[in-house]
Amino acid sequence: xxxxxxxxxxxxxxxxxxxxxxxxxxxxxxxxxxxxxxxxxxxxxxxxxxxxxxxxxxxxxxxxxxxxxxxxxxxxxxxxxxxxxxxxxxxxxxxxxxxxxxxxxxxxxxxxxxxxxxxxxxxxxxxxxxxxxxxxxxxxxxxxxxxxxxxxxxxxxxxxxxxxxxxxxxxxxxxxxxxxxxxxxxxxxxxxxxxxxxxxxxxxxxxxxxxxxxxxxxxxxxxxxxxxxxxxxxxxxxxxxxxxxxxxxxxxxxxxxxxxxxxxxxxxxxxxxxxxxxxxxx
Numbered sequence: 001x002x003x004x005x006x007x008x009x010x011x012x013x014x015x016x017x018x019x020x021x022x023x024x025x026x027x028x029x030x031x032x033x034x035x036x037x038x039x040x041x042x043x044x045x046x047x048x049x050x051x052x053x054x055x056x057x058x059x060x061x062x063x064x065x066x067x068x069x070x071x072x073x074x075x076x077x078x079x080x081x082x083x084x085x086x087x088x089x090x091x092x093x094x095x096x097x098x099x100x101x102x103x104x105x106x107x108x109x110x111x112x113x114x115x116x117x118x119x120x121x122x123x124x125x126x127x128x129x130x131x132x133x134x135x136x137x138x139x140x141x142x143x144x145x146x147x148x149x150x151x152x153x154x155x156x157x158x159x160x161x162x163x164x165x166x167x168x169x170x171x172x173x174x175x176x177x178x179x180x181x182x183x184x185x186x187x188x189x190x191x192x193x194x195x196x197x198x199x200x201x202x203x204x205x206x207x208x209x210x211x212x213x214x215x216x217x218x219x220x221x222x223x224x225x226x227x228x229x230x231x232x233x234x235x236x237x238x239x240x241x242x243x244x245x246x247x248x249x250x251x252x253x254x255x256x257x258x259x260x261x262x263x264x265x266x267x268x269x270x271x272x273x274x275x276x277x278x279x280x281x282x
Contacts (some may be wrong), residue, residue: 002042003125003251003254003255004144004255005257006129006150006154006257007262008150008265011149012266013265014268019273020060020061023061026266026279031102033062033170034062034093035064035066035091035092036066037065037094037095038054038097038098039079040067040098041074042071042102043070047098049071054101056271061272063275066104070101072102075105086118093278094278097111117158117210121271122141122175123141123170128170140175141170141172142268144172144179147208147263148176148179150229153228154254156206161205162185162205162268164188165187166210166230167189167208170207172208173189174189174207190198190235192211193259201223202222202223205226208226208229208231208233209229212232212233213232214243218248219252222244222249224252225252230242230244232247233259233260233264240260248251
């Protein structure tokens with residue numbers, strides 16, 4: 001039979017269309033144009049590509065974007081000072097610092113400095129803490145939010161299902177586990193030290209793979225009829241591949257996301273959605 005493909009590009013396009021409409025209404029009714037500011041320090045090539053993608057996505061829905069480019073020699077205190085100034089700028093609604101930062105800069109104090117009201121990446125301790133307590137944070141991290149939209153698009157019931165999250169990062173693994181818990185799934189988090197990873201994954205009705213290890217999950221680990229969300233983006237030769245071996249997994253899953261074209265487009269769509277929400281609150 002084979003799995004149905006969850007097309008992140010199609011779902012993200014629909015969401016971006018809705019956001020564009022809401023941005024137009026906000027401008028008309030309140031005279032407010034949402035604005036996203038991205039701080040880009042250093043010259044990491046992948047970061048440059050991501051930031052250009054964010055600029056294009058903003059332009060497409062009518063959100064203003066402002067990129068502050070800083071040299072790799074920037075000092076930690078300079079970066080923190082810039083973030084503090086941007087917090088005070090009332091014309092900026094959403095603020096994010098693109099990772100990774102140049103060598104020698106600890107990202108934690110920089111990210112913690114972003115105002116929780118402008119933290120459209122959902123990484124501020126206040127937003128993370130609210131999510132942990134089951135309260136509504138001002139913002140949820142964009143990739144986990146996008147994953148939930150993809151899951152909801154399948155119509156599959158989450159309540160009571162066994163969900164396995166492979167990866168425990170603050171950006172994806174932990175927040176998606178908490179969001180799945182809020183929907184009453186039974187959640188297991190796996191990581192590099194999990195014993196017999198395959199055995200744990202085989203229990204999953206819903207599997208989220210997010211470790212950045214190409215093909216770590218292969219078809220014989222996937223439970224018949226599972227929903228598989230592949231967050232991994234790994235370059236192998238000239239191809240982008242996920243953490244899940246797509247060809248072997250698609251024969252066992254009921255739904256599966258491709259790489260590329262699954263989770264990636266949803267992350268940017270959720271960033272736009274959070275920026276719009278921040279402008280509304282401001």
